[in-house]
Amino acid sequence: MLDATFIKRRIHKAMVFSFLGLSSFTIASPSFAASLNLSNWDKSGDVVAVPSQAMLTNAFANGSDDAANYNVSGNNPAYISSLETFLGLNPGALGIDATEGSAIKTTLNILAGDAISFDYFLLTYDTFSSDRAFVTISNSVIPLTGSDPFRYTFATSGIYKVGIGVTDVNDTSGSSILSLTNALVTNSNPQPVPEPLTTLASILAGSFGVMLKRKDIKKLNQISCKKM
Secondary structure (H helix, E strand, C coil): CHHHHHHHHHHHHHHHHHHHHHHCCEEECCCCEEECCHHHCEEECEEEEECCEEEEECCCCCCCCCCCCCCCCCCCCEEHHHHHHHCCCCCCCCCCCEEEEEEEEEEEEECCCEEEEEEEEEEECCCCCCCEEEEEECCEEEEECCCCCEEEECCCCEEEEEEEEEEEECCCCCCEEEEEEEEEEEECCCCEEECHHHHHHHHHHHHHHHHHHHHHHHHHHHHHHHHC
């Protein structure tokens, strides 16, 4: 009787050991953050960009729209119809009151849960009307106001067109400057994945547990036969 009880305990212990090994099979991978190289984005209008920063204005190259010349690239801003075409937007998407502006764009391969974020600052010298800054996600236009960090989380996986820009409103005088930094793509919903060492330990634990269980059941049967 004692032998049988001892064997049952060994079987239970082996099964627990096997279960503990398997229970650590799925461990959430850490969230990732990838910097976006802004210098690689396509440009329209008055834009200068390096990998970590971009500056966009709606200022003319000759400075005719301001007392000071705020143009940064030597290129004039694009007419609004050209800017909407550049961003893949329908006519009027940037507002029927928008007249000209500048933008950058890229295409991102996105997974569900990914988020694009960046810091920005909008400085305007237009005292007659309110110039606008914006983000485009495919065909949607999202206003940028003030200087709060921007963040947008994608609900579904896919390939998305992303644009960022600034426009003149109701006139072509008075300039605004949009500065961008710290552009990232992050994943806030990492999926559980097996870790190599943990997976190996799980397989060994499971095999060891099965081996012990078979061996001890065989011994238990031998004991039972002897008693008979």
